[in-house]
Amino acid sequence: MAKKHIDYFYKLIDQYYFNPSLPNNEKTTQRAFVDWVTFGLGHEFYAMRGKTKKEPVNSNALRKRLLNYVNSLKEDDKNVIKSQKRTINILPNKKEFDFQKGDTEVIKPYVLAAGDYKILVLSDIHIPEHDIVALKAAINYGVKEQVNVIILNGDIIDMHGASSKFVRVPTKKRVKDEISDTILFLKQLRMIFPTERIIYKVGNHDFRLDNYVMTRAGELWGLDAIKLNELLKLNDMDIHFVDSSRPIHVGELMIAHGHEWGGGGGGINAARGMFLKANCNLLIGHFHRSQEFIFRNGLNKTNGVWVQGCLCSLTPQYLPFNNWNHGFSVVEMSASGAFVVHNKKIIDGIVC
Secondary structure, eight states, X not given: OOGGGHHHHHHHHHHHHHSOSOOOOTTTHHHHHHHHHHHHHTHHHHHHHOTTOOSOXXXXXXXXXXXXXXXHSOHHHHHHHHHTOOSOOOOTTOOSXXXXXXXXXXXXXXXXXXXXXXXXXXXXXXXXXXXHHHHHHHHHHHHHHTOSEEEEESOSBOOGGGOSSSOOOTTSOOHHHHHHHHHHHHHHHHHHSSSSEEEEEOOTTTTHHHHHXXXXXXXXXXXXXXXXXXXXXXGGGTEEEEOTTOOEEETTEEEOOSGGGOOSSOOSOXXXXXXXXXXXXXXXXXXXXXXXXXXXXXXXOEEEEEEOOBSBOSSOTTOOSOOOOEEEEEEEEOTTSOEEEEEEEEETTEEO
């Protein structure tokens, strides 16, 4: 058999032997059989057809002789053929493009099923760099409004010690202490909202732990014991976990942390910039300041992007001068998918 046919031969023999019934689809039967025989068995095919080569390539007699040939292979030969299957199928002298599949990944959103909801959205708490006055004000407001869903929309934990981008200050809390503080926060949140759904969405700071493992301890990647949801004991508290790349769909509104689109500090109007990127109804945090951008298009369809404030210190050591503000959101959603975003600000501990 010609050497250039070997790779294809392994694949075709495996397909034919372990699936001896040829497909009946009229679009593929004859072409597949010609390919299998001509390119798969090479000289054996021509010997089977005879010197005149007038026997139809899709004749039952030829199929039977081909099957007998494959069955005549010794078991060791069959095992070798099976173990040496190729994933790339390149046909000589054929013009069809036939290449292996790419490593593509479909990102599926976390979808909140249709219903009547009042949702408290908190983001950018950055435990242990949180502002306790602002955090209490936001949670107390949620209690007063009787929310039935709480979304922790990214950067709940700061993960300063796992940062690979910024200088790590030795006097800051270690990662294990940040995790302990965050568990305590989550336990208290669950105590205040004992039956409500709580969703933990990963932001860029929460994701620092994964980044650290991937870049500095790659051999540990994939161990359940060091995954954030395991370290925070989210299952024990019945808290839903949404990883860094997945958005949350709430009716006609997408909720994401904001880092998913990349970019820097958001410019002068982060809400408008995010609308140009996302082009949909969107609620995010990430930029630590309250903004909104409302746009009505030519089809009289109105969309908006809301950026909510943070619940962390407004004067961190790494950026003491900034234009941040404290804030959170309450989203009211009806079973039809319609929604209203209340982008709340907190000034001197007062919700407004």
